[in-house]
Amino acid sequence: MTNTLRAPYDGVVIAAPVTIPYVRYSIESAQWWIGRALSALVAQAGIKASDIDGLCVSSFTMGTDSGIGLTQHFGLCVRWLDTIPLGGASSIAGLRKAARAVQARDADIVACVAGDTNHVDSFRLTLENFSRFNQDAVYPYGAGGANSSFALIARNYMRTFGVTREDVGRIAVAQRANALRNPHALMKTPLTMEQYLAARPISDPIHLFDCVMPCAGAEAFLVMREETAASLGLPAARLLSTIERHNAFAADPMQVRGGWAMDVDELYAMAGVKPDDLDVVQTYDDYPVITMMQFEDLGFCKKGEGAAFVRQHDLTIDGDFPHNTSGGQLSVGQAGAAGAYLGVVEGLRQVLGTAGPTQVRNASIALASGFGMINYDRGLASGAAIFAGPSR
Amino acid sequence: MIEPIKPPRRKNPLLRTRLPASPPRPRSRTSHGFTRAAAEGRFMLQRCAACGSFAYPAREACPSCLSVGLVFIDAPRRGMLLAETTARVPSDVYFRERAPWRIGLVKMDCGPSIVAHLHADCVEGAAVRMSLQLDKSGQAVAFAHPEGETPNMADDRQWREMTADPKFRRVLVTNGRNMIGQEAVAALKAAGAKTVFVGVAEPWRPFAGEERLRGQDGIEIVTLDAADEKSAADLAADIGGKVDILVNTTEYVRPGGLLDRRGTSIARDEIDQAYLGFINLAQAFGPAMRMRGADGINSSSAWVNILSVYALANWPAFGAYSASQAACLSLSHCLRAELRPGGVKVMNLFTGPVDTEWFQTVPPPKVAPRAIAQAIVSGLKGGLEEVYVGDVAEEIRQRLAANPKALERELDR
Numbered sequence: 001m002t003n004t005l006r007a008p009y010d011g012v013v014i015a016a017p018v019t020i021p022y023v024r025y026s027i028e029s030a031q032w033w034i035g036r037a038l039s040a041l042v043a044q045a046g047i048k049a050s051d052i053d054g055l056c057v058s059s060f061t062m063g064t065d066s067g068i069g070l071t072q073h074f075g076l077c078v079r080w081l082d083t084i085p086l087g088g089a090s091s092i093a094g095l096r097k098a099a100r101a102v103q104a105r106d107a108d109i110v111a112c113v114a115g116d117t118n119h120v121d122s123f124r125l126t127l128e129n130f131s132r133f134n135q136d137a138v139y140p141y142g143a144g145g146a147n148s149s150f151a152l153i154a155r156n157y158m159r160t161f162g163v164t165r166e167d168v169g170r171i172a173v174a175q176r177a178n179a180l181r182n183p184h185a186l187m188k189t190p191l192t193m194e195q196y197l198a199a200r201p202i203s204d205p206i207h208l209f210d211c212v213m214p215c216a217g218a219e220a221f222l223v224m225r226e227e228t229a230a231s232l233g234l235p236a237a238r239l240l241s242t243i244e245r246h247n248a249f250a251a252d253p254m255q256v257r258g259g260w261a262m263d264v265d266e267l268y269a270m271a272g273v274k275p276d277d278l279d280v281v282q283t284y285d286d287y288p289v290i291t292m293m294q295f296e297d298l299g300f301c302k303k304g305e306g307a308a309f310v311r312q313h314d315l316t317i318d319g320d321f322p323h324n325t326s327g328g329q330l331s332v333g334q335a336g337a338a339g340a341y342l343g344v345v346e347g348l349r350q351v352l353g354t355a356g357p358t359q360v361r362n363a364s365i366a367l368a369s370g371f372g373m374i375n376y377d378r379g380l381a382s383g384a385a386i387f388a389g390p391s392r
Numbered sequence: 393m394i395e396p397i398k399p400p401r402r403k404n405p406l407l408r409t410r411l412p413a414s415p416p417r418p419r420s421r422t423s424h425g426f427t428r429a430a431a432e433g434r435f436m437l438q439r440c441a442a443c444g445s446f447a448y449p450a451r452e453a454c455p456s457c458l459s460v461g462l463v464f465i466d467a468p469r470r471g472m473l474l475a476e477t478t479a480r481v482p483s484d485v486y487f488r489e490r491a492p493w494r495i496g497l498v499k500m501d502c503g504p505s506i507v508a509h510l511h512a513d514c515v516e517g518a519a520v521r522m523s524l525q526l527d528k529s530g531q532a533v534a535f536a537h538p539e540g541e542t543p544n545m546a547d548d549r550q551w552r553e554m555t556a557d558p559k560f561r562r563v564l565v566t567n568g569r570n571m572i573g574q575e576a577v578a579a580l581k582a583a584g585a586k587t588v589f590v591g592v593a594e595p596w597r598p599f600a601g602e603e604r605l606r607g608q609d610g611i612e613i614v615t616l617d618a619a620d621e622k623s624a625a626d627l628a629a630d631i632g633g634k635v636d637i638l639v640n641t642t643e644y645v646r647p648g649g650l651l652d653r654r655g656t657s658i659a660r661d662e663i664d665q666a667y668l669g670f671i672n673l674a675q676a677f678g679p680a681m682r683m684r685g686a687d688g689i690n691s692s693s694a695w696v697n698i699l700s701v702y703a704l705a706n707w708p709a710f711g712a713y714s715a716s717q718a719a720c721l722s723l724s725h726c727l728r729a730e731l732r733p734g735g736v737k738v739m740n741l742f743t744g745p746v747d748t749e750w751f752q753t754v755p756p757p758k759v760a761p762r763a764i765a766q767a768i769v770s771g772l773k774g775g776l777e778e779v780y781v782g783d784v785a786e787e788i789r790q791r792l793a794a795n796p797k798a799l800e801r802e803l804d805r
Contacts, residue, residue, distance in 0.1 A: 124483045128416065136423040137449035140416045140533055141507050142493040143486070144479030151477035152497050152507075159475075203477045250455075253499050254474055376449060377497060377505055 004270050011226045012099040013236035014387060016045040017348040021184040022217030022333045026117045030061040030336075031073060033115035037218035038074055041111055045222055045234055054080035054107030054223075056098050058090035058114040058337035060126050080107035087372030088284045089244070090114055091219075091340040092383030096242045098223035108228055115218030116336025123214040126336075133376040144203045146286070147211060149374045151203040154289040156254045158205060160304075163292070165205060167307035169196040171288035171323075172209050172330050174315035179327025181317065181357040186215060186333040209330070210287050217335030219345045237351045237366075237387040241270030244383040252378075258290075258371055259382035260297035268299065271386040275299045278386070279363040280350045281321065282343030284371040285328040290379070294369055298384060322360040325350060343368035344385065351389030364392040394512055394544040397552075399560050399586065400689040412685035412734045413486040414529040423450040425464040426532035430524035431777035437467035437504065448504035469522045471500040473536060476516050486528065489686075494550065498522060498536050508534040509550050513542040525554035525775050528685070528735030530728070546773060555775040556694035556737050559584035561636035566591045566618050566673060571748055572698060573641035574601045575765035580639070581610055583769045586690065589631055591616030593623070618642055618669035628676035633684070635677055639696040639768060642669050645750035649711030662716040670697075670720050674727050682734030694737040694772055697724050698764060701742040701785040704792055707803050728777075739771050744784025757783050 018040040020033060034057065042049050055078045057067040067083040070076070080101045084090045091114065098110035116122075127145040129135070142148055157163065173193055179185035191209060199208035222234075229236040243266060245259030260267075268274060275298070283294040292306035300321075301309040313321040326332050326346040329339045347366035349355040355363075369384040419427070429436035438447045440454035441461035453460050476496035482488050494510045498520055506522065514520050520536040527533045535554060537545075546557055563580050567573045568590035577588045589612050590605050605611055614631065617623040618640075628635075644665035646658050653659070674695075681692040702710060703717035721740065728738035745751040747758040759782035771779040780786045791799045 127483055128418075132420050133449045135416075135418050136420050137534075138507050139484075140527065140529075140531065141495045141509060142479035142491075143416055143482040143484035143488075144477070144493075144495070145483055147481070148477050148479045148495060151479075152475040152495075155477060156475040200480075201478075202481050203479045206477075253505065254497065377507065 004266050006266075006270060008270065009099050009103065009239040009241070012103050012223065012239045013226050013229050014095065014221050014223055014239060014348055015229050015234045015236035016041050016222045017345040017352070017354070018044060018220040019184060019345055020115070020218040022186055022215045022335050024118070024186060024213065024215050024333070025120060026216035027119070028117055028216070030059045030115055030117045031065065031070065033117055033216060033218040034059065034070065034113055035074055037113045037115055037220040038111060041113070041220050041222060045232060047109065047232060049074070049076060052076055052109050052111045053078050054098060054101055054110030056082045056084060056094040056110055056112045058084045058086070058094060058340065059116050060336045061116045061122055078107070080110060086340075086381045087337060088286060088340045088379075089370040089372040089381035089383045090337050091344045092242060092368070092370040092385050093244055093381070095223065095239070095344060095385055096244055096383070099239050099242070102223055102225050108224060110223040111220060112223060113218065113220035114337040114341045116216060116338055118214050118216040118335070131373070131375045138376060146374055147203040147206050149377065150287045150290070151206045153255050153378065154287065155205050157256050157289055157293065160256060161307065163289075163307040165197060165207070166193065167310060168210070168288045168292060169193055170310045171285070171291050171315060172196055174319070175285065175324050175328045176331045177316045178325050178358060179331030182326050182332065183357070185327040185331050186213060187327065187331040206287065210289070212286055212329040212334035212339070215333035215335050217333065217338050219335070219338040219341030221341075221345055221348060235352050235354075235390060237348055237389050240272070240386045240388055241267050242383065242385040243267045247380050248382065255378035256293070257297050257303065258293060258379060260294065260369065260384055264297060264299050267384055267386065273365060273386060278365055278367050279322070280325060280347060280360050280366045281323050282347045282366065282368040283324060284340070284343060284369050285324055285330050286334070286339070286371065288330065290371060291324075294371070298367065298369060317358055317360055322363070325355065325358045325360060340370050340372065343370070347387065351387060353389065353391070364389045394542065394547050396544045397547045397560065397689055409684060410686045410688070411683070412528070413489060414733065414735065415486040415527050416484060417529040417531055419531055420450060422452060423532070425450060426524050427526070429464065430526050430532040433523070433774050433776045434466055435469045435522060435524055436464045437502070438462040439465050439467070446500070446503045448506055468500070468502050470539070471498040471506070471520055471522055471536070473497075473510070473514050473516050473518060473520050474499050474505070476510060476514070490553070496536060498534075506534045508536040509554075511535070511537045511545070511548050511551055513538040513545070513548070526737065526777060528553060530732050556637060556739070556772040558637060558769060558772055560586050561690050561693065562587045562589070562634050563637040563639060564589045564591065564631070564635045564677070565639045565641055566616060567641040567643065568592045568605055568613065569599045570641060570643045571601070571761035572643060572746065572764050574604055575761040576639050576641055576768055577605060577611060579762075579765035579769045583773070586610065587612060589614045589635070591618065591627070593617035618673050619664045621672045624672040624676040628680070632677055632680040635681065636684070636690050636692045637694045637696065637772065638673065638677055638681065640670065640673060641698060642666055644716070645710070645713055647710055647713070649708045653712070659712045662712055663719070666716045667719045667723065670723055678727065678731060681736050682731050685734030685736050692734065692736055694739055695727065695731060696739045696741065696768055696772070698741045698743060699724075701744055701780065701788045704742065705788060705796065705799050705803060737775065737777060739777055739779065741767055741771065741779045741781055742785045742789070743781045744788070759784070
């Protein structure tokens with residue numbers, strides 16, 4: 001195991017997992033969704049809004065607002081504030097920063113929240129204005145959005161490692177089975193492998209059930225010190241380790257691994273656990289092929305063995321490798337930046353034993369990962385966190 | 393393997409003419425380095441002056457050494473197609489109407505990776521040759537071609553979106569009385585134009601070269617005096633809906649500058665013929681062309697101006713003529729902006745003195761009218777916006793870029 005010189009997250013806990021159930025389209029604003037998440041956080045934790053002294057926000061659709069505008073909007077007086085525009089890596093990045101803030105006592109209770117609305121034209125506008133490189137050198141080429149960019153990555157990955165659509169489909173099919181137990185999932189009907197394989201092509205080899213459904217929603221949690229949680233009588237999970245990496249492996253001609261591969265040893269060393277010790281894993285599933293890549297890069301199998309791994313494991317809630325137990329973005333929906341929070345919030349419920357119909361029995365230690373920002377030809381941001389429930 | 397395109401059938405007047413749409417247009421300012429290259433048919437990338445590495449997409453500092461000395465230079469065109477995909481459900485109207493649309497990621501031999509439109513004969517894992525093109529929004533895009541020639545290459549569906557190929561299109565050459573006009577007619581016909589309409593003022597009056605135009609298959613003489621507003625409007629009322637390419641061959645050359653002329657009568661003629669003639673043509677034919685930019689195989693696609701290169705830098709020996717050409721150049725940029733929503737290109741050909749009677753006293757090199765005609769065709773086939781024909785034009789272009797003051801002084805002799 002790798003030695004790490006990083007200070008441990010001793011005494012840092014995560015509490016109050018909040019999901020504002022998603023809808024396909026919303027006429028409300030992102031601020032409306034974020035406001036509901038903050039309201040639910042306060043109610044669930046039994047605190048006053050004035051007890052929140054740190055705020056960390058992520059959203060694609062807040063318009064001209066950032067975190068600072070939200071403080072006045074929601075009447076929050078905070079002494080620590082961050083706005084994290086890292087897409088699918090926002091949750092891990094926010095959690096890391098908030099953890100250090102409460103540990104150093106720059107803040108006592110940090111509300112981490114992500115929310116997005118989805119008007120009929122929101123998704124197209126997000127695609128058009130995603131980033132400078134995207135605007136200059138990707139979007140004018142077929143305007144396929146992330147689907148086309150990930151199609152190039154998926155095609156190269158699948159060819160390089162001999163991965164079939166059926167291999168990738170196992171991930172999507174298992175997640176749909178999980179989603180059927182989650183009342184908040186937007187996808188309500190079972191998905192068979194035959195249906196998965198017969199889906200219409202979107203941007204080859206990406207087919208319909210490889211894509212997430214853009215929607216509106218919000219997710220949130222609180223980060224605080226252990227003694228704060230105890231004084232509030234709040235069940236909380238201890239943060240054991242995190243990693244974050246941006247623009248990793250820039251010399252790889254095409255993306256076949258994410259930044260996790262650079263830091264994964266440290267992730268487990270810092271947590272003092274092995275991949276086998278995890279009870280539940282929540283990967284960032286914007287496309288199932290990216291999840292397969294994470295199985296490799298997060299150390300569950302070697303590079304190129306992702307397909308064999310999913311063939312050998314049952315990824316459902318009651319399976320031997322419970323994964324994306326909520327149904328993941330593929331089946332719950334992708335509420336913009338809230339999609340990044342989905343895994344952390346669901347993982348938190350799992351280790352707190354409050355996941356209800358999607359609960360994995362005796363889950364006490366979870367991993368959640370994030371991935372985001374396909375700025376040009378690859379996802380740039382990656383992160384992961386391991387946290388443990390009170391039972392451990 | 394590309395199937396050759398077929399001649400379009402007669403248009404069904406009951407069906408709606410498909411309106412043009414533009415592909416995504418926003419670009420960073422630095423990225424217009426590619427626009428400049430594409431306009432001239434060059435392939436340029438940014439290269440770091442400090443460490444020599446090439447960069448893409450357009451950047452403000454070198455990703456290898458952080459030097460800010462990134463310069464657009466002509467770059468090697470060869471690369472390898474790493475992966476491809478076919479976008480079937482694009483989120484943008486232009487591509488949605490043209491889906492499925494094939495793109496790929498090309499690793500250039502000189503380093504960077506480029507997302508590019510793919511010619512149908514590009515094969516994953518094989519070498520490709522890259523070019524920069526102007527798309528229907530007038531912005532630069534990278535286009536990957538197979539490394540060698542393939543059958544019916546120019547008929548590729550995605551490639552034809554980038555070009556204004558005369559094949560199967562109907563062209564109006566506005567003045568067939570001069571040599572440039574007559575050579576243009578022959579070259580466009582040879583390039584596969586379905587019909588070439590040739591404008592001739594007072595066509596009952598005989599003119600040299602008439603036999604090359606009259607009675608030829610696919611060539612139709614029409615009455616047009618571009619300097620006459622009514623004449624242009626009358627012709628547009630007849631054929632405006634079937635002009636896919638307009639080649640403005642107006643030629644009105646008179647020597648002299650300011651002080652050796654008396655009064656404004658010659659200058660007025662120069663402006664009437666060249667500048668106001670341009671306005672008449674644009675107002676008569678421009679609106680219909682802008683409407684028909686997506687009208688199938690024979691959609692309207694380009695407007696061609698033949699300008700003196702002295703539009704760019706005044707040549708006092710032909711000083712007033714140079715000024716009339718500068719006015720036309722400026723107007724062409726206005727026309728380009730106004731035709732842009734239709735996806736119709738405006739191509740300017742810059743030429744030095746042409747080998748005609750009006751430049752009789754000018755020493756060689758002079759440009760043969762046939763060379764201009766060939767440049768029109770190759771410019772349309774390549775989808776260009778700026779073409780310099782002949783050695784004089786090319787020299788002026790370079791000297792203007794190097795030192796405009798030196799050029800001004802040296803044209804005064």
